[in-house]
Amino acid sequence: MITTVEIWVAIIVIGLGSFLLRFSFTGLVGGRNLPAWVLRHLRYTAVALLPGLVAPLVVWPAATGGTPDAPRMVAAAATILVGLATRNVLAAIGAGAAGLYLTPYLVG
Template sequence: MTQGHAEIWLIILVLGLGTFLIRFSFLGLVGRRPLPAWALRYLRYTPVAVLPGLIAPQVIWPPATGGAPDPARMAAALVTLGVGWVTKNVIFAIGSGAATLYAGLWLLG
């Protein structure tokens, strides 16, 4: 990096101020007012939209294998999805996926 210490601290402060303003715009300005029904309806889908985007790269290109697909992780993801879909129980789905992952890693080495 060719930036000096002052430039790096300026970048950190500007980015920190930017993230504060983004959060304040939602929490500080709208926080005490009730949201419209349409906004609440769309906000219910936020976890469903965000979680697959966070999890899928870790399953398909796991850093633990250097980015190569791993059958144990694929099997664990499929078992977790299947158990979650059938039982509608998050804890049971996570537990069965974890057990499948550890069993797959143990069996496949």
């Protein structure tokens, strides 16, 4: 069993660690100009991060006990295809939402 003191120590240590990680980049480097190669890599951070967050939710959704299902696969495919075709984020989101909510009605 974990005591109240141990919980608070863990919360404080994790909070300090999180702060130091963030401060090391924003606080220490925030006022300086970064090299071009760093800026080029930072431009792709969201593009690399978002698929890593979304893909497990599509392939192993907790709502279905970890088994893939048609509505999520159709929504992911529609989002990717419309996004690539139109280069419009809102259109891609709309296509994914439509695929997610309409597939159960169309498939049965």
